[in-house]
Amino acid sequence: MEKKNGHTMTDSVSTDDILEKNGKKKKSCKDKLMRFLNRNMLVIMTVSGVLVGVGLGMMVRNMNLTRAQMTYFAFPGEMLLRMLKMIILPLVVCSLISGAASLDTRSLGKLGGIAVSYFLVTTLIASGIGVSLAFIIKPGVGAGALNTNNLGLESVNTNKETTDSFLDLARNLFPANLVAAAFRSYATDYKMVAVGNDTNGTILYQKVPVGTEPDGMNILGLVLFAMVFGVALRKLGEEGEELIRFFNAFNEATMVLVSWIMWYVPFGIMFLVGSKIVEMEDVVLLVTSLGKYIFASVLGHIIHGGVILPLIYFGFTRKNPFSFLSGLITPFTTAFATCSSSATLPSMMKCVEENNGVDKRISRFILPIGATVNMDGAAIFQCVAAVFIAQLNNIELNAGQIFTILVTATASSVGAAGIPAGGIITIAIILEAIGLPTNDLSLMLAVDWIVDRTTTVVNVEGDALGAGILHHINQQEMKKQHLGEELAEVLVEAVANTQADEETSPLVTHQTLGSAGDQSPRESAEAIESVL
Structure with missing residues (x-):
């Protein structure tokens, strides 16, 4: 402003300044929007992929495709699963070796102890929620008419003894051949062997357990080996430094590959979800028949994932758990679409480190272990399924059987495969342990594709929050040490x-x-x- 002949005049320069400032304000808003889109583009595209996939599946359902055409339609989704599975082996082995080698033995032992305690406690809580909801909602009461034949389902073959299931878990922890463990695991089968004749001359047969090696990566054995190998490299001192650097470089290169694969995720997810909707013959009948079971399982996942796990995280860190979880939308969407904890591991590691600032040494040590042994979501739906089948067969469960369900679900979820429908076999172990018939398992398999989505989301949420808690504890310890120095x-x-x-x-x-x-x-x- 300036005075001219006693009158106050508006300076033209100042007007230009005001216009420039307004322009900057508009520009900054535009910049903020662009920055937000750039930062969250992958999240937006992934969520859109799921929604478009649902719409696409509904449209294609009406076209009455043949089995061969369904396979072709599912091909882009199959490619995503293949890419994610391809990266699991180098990611798990290299990340665990470099993670275990970068932590000193004392902190490794302490962090490992806290992690195992966290996994066990959360899985036990999850099992308790599953059993409680099943008794409150009573999904199997009055559904005695519901059986496999009504829905036209195939029966599930589950003749495995409970003892052999737990022995196989121990055998898989120590694979006889490390190379074979990359593509095969150990499983007990049975054959009938003639052991002689009775008094009438009838041949007597005995069921003998026989070891088989079905296809499927033995993640449990690889995890244990990688951890111990990392500790051994650390003990070597200077001699082990070169090999540690090699695994660190290998791990970083794998993470670069992961970041490239992530851009294919939205497209692959669209066809994964769409093809699953197309494949189901009569979704309405299944959902109405097994609605209470689905509701009880999903409600358990919502309570555990939305209340219990965030409360545990808040109790340890005094930080907002939902701001932590907001940085993990992409892995959650991937978990929802792929139904595989192992396949979600690459994107989970990337987002936990980049979006939430978790120490690489912590995330690369704890997340592969969590993807293998921490199955909170699986424990919930397995407990609901066990009680559901008991109610379906009008069997009253006593306190001992309920306790057996809780313990068996917690223990057997450790060995559950981190793959789609991996928990169905684990339900068979629980049913065998409490003496329930396993012929109704095909009902679980029929709706597993619905329940397994929320199951996997809760599984990976538990892993992520565990990594966040360990990161916080580690930081507090470092502060104490620094103060001590x-x-x-x-x-x-x-x-x-x-x-x-x-x-x-x-x-x-x-x-x-x-x-x-x-x-x-x-x-x-x-x-x-x-x-x-």
Whole structure:
């Protein structure tokens, strides 16, 4: 503003300034929007892929495709699963070796102990929620008419003994052939062997367990080997440094591959979801018949994933769990579409490190273990399924059987495969343990494609929040150590000053007397000289 002939005049320059400022404001809003889109483009595209996939599936359902045409339609989704599975082996092995080697033995033991405790406690809570909801909602009561034949389902072959299931878990922990463990696991089968004749001359047969090696990666064995190998490299010291650097570089290169695969995820997810909708013959009949079971399972997942796990995270960190989870929308969407904890691992590691700032050493150590042994979502739906089948067959469960369900679900979820429908076999173990018939398992398999989506989301959420809790605990420990080092430095100075000058506080004098007694007169003199 300036005065001219006694009148106040508006300066033209200042008007231009105002226009420029307004322009900058508009530009900054536009920049903010562009920045938001750039940062969340993958999330937006992935969620859109799921929605478009549902619409596409509904449209294609009406075209009455043949089996061959359905296979072709599902091909882009199959390619996504193949790419994600391809990256699992190098990711799990290299990340665990570099993670275990980068942590010192004491912190590794402490973090490992906290992680195992967290996994066990959360899985036990999840099992408790599953059993409680099944008794409250009673999905199997009054559904006695519902059986496999009504829905035209194939029966599921489950003749495995409970003891052999747990023995196989131990055998898979220690694979006989490490190379074979990359594509095969160990499983017990049975054959009937003639053992002689009875008094009537009838041949007597005995069921003998026989070891088989079905196709499928033995993740459990690879995880244990990678952890122990990483610790061994750390113990080697300088000799192991080169190999540690190799695995670190291998791991970083794998993460670059993951970031490339992530851009194919929205397209692949669209066809994965769409093809699943097209494949189901009569979705309405299944959902109405098994609606209460689906509702009980999904409600359990919502309670555990939306309330219990965030509360545990908040209890440890005093931070908002939902702001932590908001950075993980892409892995959650991937989990929802693929139904595989293992396939979600690559995107989970990338987002936990980049969006939530979790230490790489922590995430690469704990997430592969979590993807293998932490199955909260699976424990919920397995417990609901076990009680559902008991109610379906009008069998009253006693306290001992309920306790067996809780313990067996918690223990067997450790060995559950991180793949679609991996939990169905685990339900068979629970049913065998409490003496229930396994012929109704095909009902679970019929709706598993619905329940398995929320199951996998809860599984990976538990892993992610566990990594966040461990990161927080690790940071607190580092702060304490740093404070301890600073205090140690202060004490050293106090000791030296006391040697030079006797007139100090009684506490410091006491410290001096204790430390001076351990030194020779010559060393004490040198200390005084260096300080002075």
